Amino acid sequence: MENKNVRLRFAPSPTGPLHIGGVRTALYNYLFAKKHNGKLILRIEDTDRTRFVPGAEEYIIESLNWCGIKFDEGVHLGGDYGPYKQSERKNIYKKYVDKLIADGNAYYAFDTPEELEQMRNDLKALKISTPQYNAISRMSMKNSLSLPEDIVKQKLKNGEPYVIRIKIPEDEEIKVFDLIRGWITVNSSQMDDKVLFKSDGLPTYHLANIVDDHLMKITHVIRGEEWLPSAPLHVLLYRYFGWEKEMPEFAHLSLLLKPNGHGKLSKRDGDKLGFPVFPLQWTNPKTNEISSGYREQGYFPEAFINMLALLGWNPGEDIQKEIFSMDELIEAFSLEHVGKSGSKFNPDKAKWFNQQYLKQKSNNELANLYLPILKEKGLNPELEYIAKVCGFLKERVTFVSEFWDQSHYFFRAPEEYNAKVIKKRWKENTPEILTAIVEIIKDIEDFKAEIIEKEVKAFIETNGLGMGQVMNAIRLTITGANIGPGMFEIAEMLGKDEFINRIKTGVKKIKK
Ligand code: GLU
DSSP, X not given: OTTSOOEEEEOOXXXXXXXXHHHXXXXXXXXXXXXXXXXXXXXXXXXXXXXXXXXXXXXXXXXXXXXXXXXXXXXXXXXXXXXXXXXXXXXXXXXXHHHHHHTTSEEEEOXXXXXXXXXXXXXXXXXXXXXXXXXXXXXXSSBTTTSOHHHHHHHHHTTOOOEEEEOOOSSOEEEEEETTTEEEEEEGGGOOOOXXXXXXXXXXXXXXXXXXXXXXXXXXXXXXXXXXXXXXXXXXXXXXXXXXXXOOEEEEEOOXXXXXXXXXXXXXXXXXXXXXXXXXXXXXXXXXXXXXXTTTTTOOHHHHHHHHHTSSBOOOTTOOOOOOOHHHXXXXXOGGGBOSSOEEOOXXXXXXXXXXXXXXXXXXXXXXXXXXXXXXXXXXXXXXXXXXXXXXXXXXXXXXXXXXXXXXXXXXXXXXXXXXXXXXXXXXXXXXXXXXXXXXXXXXXXXXXXXHHHHHHHHHHHXXXXXXXXXXXXXXXXXXXXXXXXXXXXXXXXXXXXXXXXXXXXXXXXXX
């Protein structure tokens, strides 16, 4: 494998936003390509115009960019094997389908939707559970195999609508090798004479996919399990074209499952289960319905990618860790450790990953991420100050957006005080005690946490007061509640004047 020019493609159809399962497919393609010093290509498969959704292509590109999945060639980058959008390759496919017809491996079919329906019903009446257009039924249908040649010619000349179907052989074993699943054998009598080309001049997915993979010199196809049933058809197409020797190797990824393990995680699950199923927020252009995205929820792309990588792949027994950078993933990735069974999506684990990445970030990085939130609130503190605050609190938050609830008092004096905390912590003599403490604090020259702590504790002890009671009352005046890191660290951060002001305001305002 190493001496072959490894080339992979991610080939989404622009039929809507990319689901996280699709992102995982793109990721595994990327990891495999990079692991083998290969190239990754982004191809847009948009031959089904009825399912085209405006904005979907842009969404897909933006999502992959956000995730850090980098391409070498593609619709957005160009390259030697373009164009990379199938609707722009329209004139390429015709000659290939013509060859299939000339070789007797494909044929014209003129059946109307009603006639096809009738055929299915007739076969069902004969107790055939999966009625198909195939060796059994095709000769009783209207196609270039069943009709006289002159009639076929006439129909084509008259411009009657037609499709071109592959001619699946009767009763042949078709073998597909899958890098994850091993050999899969399907009898061709189970297969349908699938439509390859339509009279609108566009190929269907199957034909365009095979022709493009061949012309773009794709060596490995890693895609979702939903394409496994199409793989025998694809193998047959490679055979009919005489390309079997250069046929890519296949790997079909198992599904992402709902958290309860029942059924696949689908696009329709978006937000219903309480977590996003899309990388970025998506607004449905028809209904204006908004589906949430990992980016907008505050996930770091690295955390999101790390979490997705481990849904269906494991690094093997020798590597006992869960946190992987993209480079480490590339290094550790192999299809051997991609599982055959579905992987349950775990939204709590997704949060856990984000928290790990947040904790790993430097206080400065976090401060830069927190700053826009503070600015939105009309605040513009020094970065150094924000960084210190982030340092105090980064163990307690999962998302940058949670910093504000945990740290607003570092930036703004409380405007109200939590009633429950007042009830529990504010005693009759509290105002008197706090007023005395203000007097002590006033005299502290070097306003450092340890010194403040020493002085205040000495006062409490000398006067035989309860440490908890006094400290909690101070905290209430400073934070408005019972939150925050060490009280004396907060004091040092706020500075003497602000600290004293807040205690005094609390004493004035807090009423039992
Ligand atoms: N266009 C197909 C999709 O949307 C690509 C399948 C494949 O990778 O062959 O999933």
